Amino acid sequence: MIGILIVTLLAFFLSLIIVILDSKLQNKKEGKFLELLPGYNCGACGFGSCSGMAKKMCEDINAYKKCKPLKGQNLENMEDYISKL
Numbered sequence: 001m002i003g004i005l006i007v008t009l010l011a012f013f014l015s016l017i018i019v020i021l022d023s024k025l026q027n028k029k030e031g032k033f034l035e036l037l038p039g040y041n042c043g044a045c046g047f048g049s050c051s052g053m054a055k056k057m058c059e060d061i062n063a064y065k066k067c068k069p070l071k072g073q074n075l076e077n078m079e080d081y082i083s084k085l
């Protein structure tokens with residue numbers, strides 16, 4: 001009985017650690033996306049702002065293609081970062 005309790009608690013704490021680490025990784029990625037976006041906050045992408053786009057990119061990595069102002073070297077930098085994920 002005590003063994004089951006220990007295994008259950010261990011599984012709970014391990015899953016908690018995984019959720020926290022995943023969240024931190026997600027925030028780091030979102031921050032980097034935001035850094036690589038133009039920062040005009042024009043809303044032309046349909047996500048309201050560059051931070052909305054950065055959030056969307058965490059679900060759909062190709063969402064950045066809807067950002068029309070993202071071109072030239074900035075686009076290359078974004079694609080370079082994405083290719084390394």
Ligand code: SF4
Nearest residue numbers: 042043045049050067
């Ligand atoms: S279209 Fe690009 S620059 Fe404009 S808000 Fe969206 S991500 Fe930002």
